[in-house]
Amino acid sequence: xxxxxxxxxxxxxxxxxxxxxxxxxxxxxxxxxxxxxxxxxxxxxxxxxxxxxxxxxxxxxxxxxxxxxxxxxxxxxxxxxxxxxxxxxxxxxxxxxxxxxxxxxxxxxxxxxxxxxxxxxxxxxxxxxxxxxxxxxxxxxxxxxxxxxx
Amino acid sequence: xxxxxxxxxxxxxxxxxxxxxxxxxxxxxxxxxxxxxxxxxxxxxxxxxxxxxxxxxxxxxxxxxxxxxxxxxxxxxxxxxxxxxxxxxxxxxxxxxxxxxxxxxxxxxxxxxxxxxxxxxxxxxxxxxxxxxxxxxxxxxxxxxxxxxxxxxxxxxxxxxxxxxxxxxxxxxxxxxxxxxxxxxxxxxxxxxxxxxxxxxxxxxxxxxxxxxxxxxxxxxxxxxxxxxxxxxxxxxxxxxxxxxxxxxxxxxxxxxxxxxxxxxxxxxxxxxxxxxxxxxxxxxxxxxxxxxxxxxxxxxxxxxxxxxxxxxxxxxxxxxxxxxxxxxxxxxxxxxxxxxxxxxxxxxxxxxxxxxxxxxxxxxxxxxxxxxxxxxxxxxxxxxxxxxxxxxxxxxxxxxxxxxxxxxxxxxxxxxxxxxxxxxxxxx
Numbered sequence: 143x144x145x146x147x148x149x150x151x152x153x154x155x156x157x158x159x160x161x162x163x164x165x166x167x168x169x170x171x172x173x174x175x176x177x178x179x180x181x182x183x184x185x186x187x188x189x190x191x192x193x194x195x196x197x198x199x200x201x202x203x204x205x206x207x208x209x210x211x212x213x214x215x216x217x218x219x220x221x222x223x224x225x226x227x228x229x230x231x232x233x234x235x236x237x238x239x240x241x242x243x244x245x246x247x248x249x250x251x252x253x254x255x256x257x258x259x260x261x262x263x264x265x266x267x268x269x270x271x272x273x274x275x276x277x278x279x280x281x282x283x284x285x286x287x288x289x290x291x292x
Numbered sequence: 293x294x295x296x297x298x299x300x301x302x303x304x305x306x307x308x309x310x311x312x313x314x315x316x317x318x319x320x321x322x323x324x325x326x327x328x329x330x331x332x333x334x335x336x337x338x339x340x341x342x343x344x345x346x347x348x349x350x351x352x353x354x355x356x357x358x359x360x361x362x363x364x365x366x367x368x369x370x371x372x373x374x375x376x377x378x379x380x381x382x383x384x385x386x387x388x389x390x391x392x393x394x395x396x397x398x399x400x401x402x403x404x405x406x407x408x409x410x411x412x413x414x415x416x417x418x419x420x421x422x423x424x425x426x427x428x429x430x431x432x433x434x435x436x437x438x439x440x441x442x443x444x445x446x447x448x449x450x451x452x453x454x455x456x457x458x459x460x461x462x463x464x465x466x467x468x469x470x471x472x473x474x475x476x477x478x479x480x481x482x483x484x485x486x487x488x489x490x491x492x493x494x495x496x497x498x499x500x501x502x503x504x505x506x507x508x509x510x511x512x513x514x515x516x517x518x519x520x521x522x523x524x525x526x527x528x529x530x531x532x533x534x535x536x537x538x539x540x541x542x543x544x545x546x547x548x549x550x551x552x553x554x555x556x557x558x559x560x561x562x563x564x565x566x567x568x569x570x571x572x573x574x575x576x577x578x579x580x581x582x583x584x585x586x587x588x589x590x591x592x593x594x595x596x597x598x599x600x601x602x603x604x605x606x607x608x609x610x611x612x613x614x615x616x617x618x619x620x621x622x623x624x625x626x627x628x629x630x631x632x633x634x635x636x637x638x639x640x641x642x643x644x645x646x647x648x649x650x651x652x653x654x655x656x657x658x659x660x661x662x663x664x665x666x667x668x669x670x671x672x673x674x675x676x677x678x679x680x681x682x683x684x685x686x687x688x689x690x691x692x693x694x695x696x697x698x699x700x701x702x703x704x705x706x707x708x709x710x711x712x713x714x715x716x717x718x719x720x721x
Contacts, residue, residue, distance in 0.1 A: 161335070162668075165668070169719070195675065195676055196660045197690075216658055217658035218720055219660070219661050219664050220660065
């Protein structure tokens with residue numbers, strides 16, 4: 143499974159032993175994406191992940207049977223988390239995505255986050271898995287507002 | 293007397309000897325010692341609890357009473373001939389008397405124990421409005437209702453073909469009495485109104501609302517979940533027909549709520565749920581039901597929780613609700629002053645005489661992000677739509693932060709919050 147980026151995140155977060163620093167790292171992830179903004183036309187109802195306290199949009203731009211996600215939130219901290227999640231789990235096949243579990247979230251060592259946030263992270267993972275299912279892939283191709291990988 | 297207490301109305305003061313701290317003095321530092329949880333640290337910082345509007349912390353008097361119930365007095369109530377059953381029944385029914393005295397009800401029979409305020413409202417929706425209203429009848433609510441006082445009426449509207457009308461408010465969150473009066477028509481059958489907005493802190497002019505409704509023969513239900521915490525509520529002085537509130541915001545346990553209903557109204561209402569406790573006789577052909585309030589209390593009730601609520605009310609009465617209201621009004625004034633120092637911060641709801649509930653947003657920063665910084669500073673506030681999405685839409689926001697003050701909060705709590713808000717501005721601004 144191509145989880146190199148995920149491993150990098152996990153190792154980086156493990157190396158940061160200060161809770162405040164870990165928090166700042168997540169904020170930095172959000173800020174980094176200012177250079178590569180999430181297009182406004184992707185902020186559609188279809189791409190909205192429901193059930194979050196802030197707005198979260200996730201899009202899948204599948205290519206060659208692998209899933210490449212981009213994510214965004216109107217809240218900075220959540221933007222950092224969704225950026226990490228979408229980066230960490232991009233490049234996987236649908237089958238590989240289905241194999242991800244709560245342990246993958248736990249191993250990210252996000253001690254600075256409350257349990258509620260970790261539940262939110264798990265919801266994000268489930269959303270990625272839903273997008274990665276074969277039926278979602280087929281629907282994505284026929285959905286006009288869903289972005290396709292250039 | 294503060295505007296809040298005056299607005300909610302003069303009334304009854306029950307409970308034990310108020311003790312040396314009531315009257316002119318309210319020693320908040322001593323009061324804080326009654327709440328064990330306030331001694332704990334959050335992320336290594338002292339807890340600043342500004343989320344009492346969601347649920348208040350519990351004084352030792354309540355915690356000890358719950359322990360005592362389970363260690364010494366517990367059994368099921370209203371059944372069995374044994375000693376403990378009698379003891380538990382006495383304590384449970386004593387709690388009902390305490391509740392009746394706390395809101396100055398005419399009799400204990402007017403107090404129905406429910407799970408929470410939501411269930412109390414649903415009970416009225418089912419057994420009063422659901423039983424007596426017909427297609428085309430109208431119910432009037434306000435623009436600042438909690439979902440608990442919107443959704444039960446929507447469900448009923450859809451079931452019976454009713455019409456739901458919404459009384460408007462000003463941009464400052466003030467209730468518009470004349471507009472409300474204009475909504476009362478020949479088909480209006482019920483007014484279901486908040487007594488105090490959980491978002492804006494606005495205390496509605498309940499006496500006037502009730503007078504206008506009663507002039508037309510319309511009964512009024514007040515959602516008092518917030519109001520009963522911040523000032524004196526006297527249901528007979530208000531002449532309100534139904535009054536719903538919950539225990540856990542009033543420093544009592546969760547899982548216990550109250551519906552006050554005028555005896556003649558409760559007596560006319562069919563049961564809410566069926567089961568044990570609420571019947572007189574049952575055969576396979578039919579059942580007959582007990583009189584109110586037991587008719588509305590099917591199944592084993594929340595026994596310890598009701599007794600715990602009684603202890604909470606005794607505690608609040610001991611401090612003096614007017615003293616609490618005065619303390620909170622002073623804190624609200626200070627919070628408004630300090631929050632005004634923060635550039636880009638907008639408070640929603642500036643109605644005169646409002647309760648100590650402050651909802652606000654900061655330009656350009658998501659409330660969720662601000663709440664996270666506050667949390668890291670040990671400051672507990674609520675963030676979100678506060679179960680009042682229509683009100684959020686009215687103000688053009690999706691979420692706000694809400695600091696809701698309780699009897700144990702201090703000026704230092706306000707200062708800590710303001711410091712954390714400034715930090716949030718520097719991190720995200």
